[in-house]
Amino acid sequence: xxxxxxxxxxxxxxxxxxxxxxxxxxxxxxxxxxxxxxxxxxxxxxxxxxxxxxxxxxxxxxxxxxxxxxxxxxxxxxxxxxxxxxxxxxxxxxxxxxxxxxxxxxxxxxxx
Amino acid sequence: xxxxxxxxxxxxxxxxxxxxxxxxxxxxxxxxxxxxxxxxxxxxxxxxxxxxxxxxxxxxxxxxxxxxxxxxxxxxxxxxxxxxxxxxxxxxxxxxxxxxxxxxxxxxxxxxxxxxxxx
Numbered sequence: 001x002x003x004x005x006x007x008x009x010x011x012x013x014x015x016x017x018x019x020x021x022x023x024x025x026x027x028x029x030x031x032x033x034x035x036x037x038x039x040x041x042x043x044x045x046x047x048x049x050x051x052x053x054x055x056x057x058x059x060x061x062x063x064x065x066x067x068x069x070x071x072x073x074x075x076x077x078x079x080x081x082x083x084x085x086x087x088x089x090x091x092x093x094x095x096x097x098x099x100x101x102x103x104x105x106x107x108x109x110x111x112x
Numbered sequence: 113x114x115x116x117x118x119x120x121x122x123x124x125x126x127x128x129x130x131x132x133x134x135x136x137x138x139x140x141x142x143x144x145x146x147x148x149x150x151x152x153x154x155x156x157x158x159x160x161x162x163x164x165x166x167x168x169x170x171x172x173x174x175x176x177x178x179x180x181x182x183x184x185x186x187x188x189x190x191x192x193x194x195x196x197x198x199x200x201x202x203x204x205x206x207x208x209x210x211x212x213x214x215x216x217x218x219x220x221x222x223x224x225x226x227x228x229x230x231x
Contacts, residue, residue, distance in 0.1 A: 098210030
């Protein structure tokens, strides 16, 4: 079964509003990463948070990690039309090498 | 220059055929991956190679055979294609096999994908 589950599956907001996406996972992790996928394109790395970190910022992105609840959230502040994309969380699991296990993604639509 | 490039971008073929997808990265990375994204957008790892050595091999039908002639290339050959093989296949690379405290080594860089349609 998939490691990560994302919530909501789809989110539609107005430009300028904040968008929050959540991710839950099942096993111990080394790190958790968020990726963005524009329609018809490959995934682009956004931010990585290590298992011993609780919060991380990068520009308009804020990621939190709660290992006791096995959950993470991605907050995009002051959203823009260009933020429209699918967002995936991926848990980094070490099995000899790092294996990324992806959630099903959240489809974010920013309305102008 | 595209960092991770895959060819072809689209592949339409008949059931039972054999096809290959090629991937090349110019980032100097040691590790490469193949992922499959199904129609519901689930993205699942299939294989990973580190310096031409297979390091991750998920439960994938043996009709799928990866080949890494050198660390900059990882090709995927699929025999006897089936309808269920229709998906988007992504190649990715990372500096090395990851799992260390160095953040950069845990980040993966993806190609644009190959949309495979089996008729």
